[in-house]
Amino acid sequence: MRPFTYERAASAAAAVEAAQAPGARFIAGGTNLLDLMKLDIEAPAHLIDVGRLPMAGIEATDEGGLRIGAMATNTAVASDPLVRARFPMLSEAIVAGGSPQLRNKARVGGNLLQRTRCAYFYDPTKPCNKRQPGSGCGALEGLNRNAAIFGASPSCVATHPSDMAVALTALDARVETLTAGGGARSIPVADLHRAPGDTPHLETALDDGELITAVVVPPAPTGGQAYRKVRDRASYAGGLASVAVAGGRLALGMVALKPWRATAAEAALVDGADPAEAIGRELAGASPLGRNDFKVPLVARLAVATMAEARAAANGGGQG
Amino acid sequence: MSSVSDWEAPNPVKDNRGGLIGKGVDRYEGPLKVTGTAPYAYEVQPPSPPAYGVMVGAAIARGRITAVDIAAAEASPGVLLAWTHMNAPAQPPRGTKGHPRSTQGSKPALESDRVAYFGQPVAFVVADTLENAVAASHLIRLSYAAEGHDVAFHERLDAAGQPPGEQDVEIGDFDAGFAASEVRLDETWTTPLQNHCQMEPCASLAWWEGPDRCVAHTSVQMVKPAQHGLAETLGIGRDDVHLLTRYIGGGFGGKGQTYDDLTLAALAARALGRPVKVAFTRQQMMHGTIHRPATVQRVRLGAGRDGRLNAMSMMTWTHCHRDGAFTEHASNFARSLYAAPNRLTGHRLVKLDLPHAGAMRAPGEASGTLSLECAMDELAEQLGLDPVELRIRNEPEVDPENGRPFSQRQLVRCLREGAQLFGWDRRLPTPGQVRDGRWLVGLGMAAAIRGNFLLPAKCSFSVDADGVITVRQGMTDIGTGTYTVLAQIAAETLGVPLGQVKVEIGDSELPPAPGSGGQFGAATAGSAALMAGMNLRRAIADLATGDPGSPLHAGDPGDVTFQDGVVAIENRSETLSDLIRRAAPEGLTVEGEIRPAQDAQKWSQQTYGAHYCEVGVDPVTGEVRVRRMLGVFAAGRIINAKTARSQLTGGMIWGVGSALHEGNPVDPRYGSLVNQDLAQYVLPVQADIGELDAIMLDEVDDKANPMGIKGVGELGNSGAGAAVANAVYNACGVRVRDYPITPDRLLAGLIAKGM
């Protein structure tokens, strides 16, 4: 790691103020940032530890949803009785990611801001527009089995690795932030991540020094919930694809540089299409690259199975 | 020269009066390992605070370093030195041997501007702290002139040649036999490049005692070659390197040699006059150490309708480094496994600019059984025969290739007992018939075979005035159980409780043993220990019967018994400690030695087993889960039922990994491996392994060594992956012949079948 200075923020306001310093970054769980700093992919000059800010609470909102503090650990959210009761799919998505040790450290805010696990991003000897703008994309014509099938660009075909974010997207959650100027913003999770375009190094809608303070989940839609993830081993692995279903809402994971809200599929469902037809309509817009062609049928089949699980759950059948 | 007949006489291990042989005693070093107090190489506390070395790997696969810029690194805080080939200390050219009896030549680091593989260490920084060293390593700037690299194995198969000094082996007339066979199978399998992924990355710590003597702790499976290689590199006498490797965090063949961490730690410690330690990062391990090379395997089987093989061929294409000679002998085991009058086996080697290929757990069998044992499954289906029955019908009476009798061969018993214990009769021959929730369930099986070897080794035994027996041997324990089996052999041989035995290994100053590899460790090291133990018995018997102060005085040394720490002749006895304290207060030390029998080659010596596996396949997603797995093995006398079982179950899980998870693809554009860490390289985790057990049949192989034991460290790996793959087929009817059987590959087959 390059040298950096470190401070523990006394308050959220102090944190965003400190973040004005050049090269400053927030750190909370640190599981992704330190991973990348060790590889010299991230080299912040100053770390602001926001991990102990009193923003870890999980509370019911008056509307019947939840407000989850950004510093809540993944484990805390997954284990929370309210989360398990109202948004079981969110709990299940969280425990589908990482390991218990990582989930004990990782925080909700940081989880949303995870960077891609693309092998070419992780190898500093390879071109990567996200790591080094203008250097090219090693994955585009490389071993891109796990590359995106939606929303990619010639500059970047990486995927977003978060499970939780996929669930939150299907749940229509929003993030609340504190901006550098001290103002507050509310951004839909679905809009938090940018499409790569020709600037894949610009990853989110957040401004410099803007801090996620909470995630607000609206009341669960009617209908069942389910989350399924397919990966190369049974646990402790990134996914090849995942599907989150909340009522009539559908989000797909590991298929794009952001959690992919399957709006075409949702619209088809509203129009009365059956699940296979609906997801087919979404996948009509997929652009696989060859080595990741399998993601199209995989998502098609997984989505149908996950929708069936959600229906069964709505009918009191529990988890499939 | 010795003969196997020399091993026929009774000995304490065979007699097993104390009952310690075969007993599943806890690991000797276990209390240290479960408390984190066993120091691995990087954790040894040196005589003064160490400096920290960090290596930098090449960013190209082949070419030259044209310019280096180390100024920023040298100016970085805490940096003590920064080396590239421009300023590294001079070392003898690679392979140079100064000492006439060195087993290894010089292994220089940073020796030239040549880059021979991606990730090759090309720069090195030492600083006062690890943090400073790592930060400085990021400041090293190297410029390269890349030369065209050639890493595309599958595109170069036509350019493959015979491995040096080898030729195909044909018995009978394969082509004619195959053509004349009623039922034929001709299929090709591929296996990917695999990495060892030992949990402990290679690491070394070195310091100097005076100008000419180096102490080095490293993580290596073979002590003497490491010592000799380092001495040659440093240009000092063999015996002026004291090399230690007391605890090793996994080897699996990948630590059969040393790497640049050792060379650089020693050179930097000399240059700086202080201890230096160097560890590979996990990322560096992938390219910087050896790997199991990829293979293409073509198997052709020709059989009669009765299931008897008439023709069998297995040809393997594999690769090694341009400057290397390693061959993954995936076809070799096929020469001994099944009877067939017409046989053709061989290997083809492609030289590439990938990192160095080398031995990885069950080299040959681990890859090769993934094809042949699936081919047998496919043939059984063609014939409408049970796969177990097909194997039994092709059981040879003598080694089918060289006509030698088998020293022991209980393959059929393994197959039958495994089938019964596992419930093989519940298998439905038609795939895709059994469903459990979202899973299609299938059963598969495969045979296991792995050679048995004995190498020369020495060992010393001491007894002190407390009656404590100390075993000393330049042997290693890479998790295999060496410490424990040596303790058991010593305790049994000298008739003392286990708590009265000490074991010292992993030290170049101890009597030489070949180390851990090829599943020869226990047999080789243990046989030398038995010889030393018997010599100590004789010395103690002579001492007692010759000592006027002993109740055993004037007895026949041959009548002395050793039991419960007491030496006795009938009812005359005293404790071992009383005897030694009085008659030899300084203690006694003797050596023993084992050598391979000159006539051992008259027998075909193998270890055998049978794997049975139940998997679930999700036909929607292509996911596979191993639900149940059982291995039944016959591998000579077992010294420790507990540690041997662990070796076997561990090997079986390696088979699961080979079948379903592991592989490292090569990006031909960059000449590098894609998976560079443990998130990308997929190893099995706990959740991947269901109920899994290994059972060992009673066996004594009196042609193997004086104890009649054989190895188990690699046997469990052989065939295990094929049993998984065959179970996948039985579950869903899809054959994937390109390993690993990942969800995407299986899904393609499921879709093609309209599932």
Place this chain on the structure above:
Amino acid sequence: MRINITANGEARSLDLDPRTTLLDALREHLKLTGSKKGCDHGQCGACTVLANGTRINACLSLAVMHDGDEVTTIEGLGSPETLHPMQQAFLTHDAFQCGYCTPGQICSAVAMLAEFEAGAPSPETPRGAAPTLSDAEIRERMSGNICRCSAYPQIVAAIRDAAEGRA
């Protein structure tokens, strides 16, 4: 930077480079080398320690982030002479071979049982239900600790014994 941590019950004050990970602080500064560096990126679990009772990957934490914390490592659970029940169970069941992942496995197992008692769900936990300590639950909850020697079946048996008070 100066930090204070309680390591295995002992108050320790350290002057550290902010870049020093908790793992390197333990291994290189406190000489608590029981916690292992297998990957240094949170991908293997060999560095698992308990921070304020919670299992984490010590490699993915800066030591300065733990100022004021109580850290328990394998050395704090037991010694060769007085093994913790989980350590004894690992020994009895031969739940390790090379031993390099073992301290992390044992720390992880101890914390896992506490998480289980607290009702934390895993992917094996049925929706809306409290977890039961099935082998499948143990396997899933221990999947953050890779064992290349592959002592997985033995590890499950050891944890089951320790959990049921048999070790």
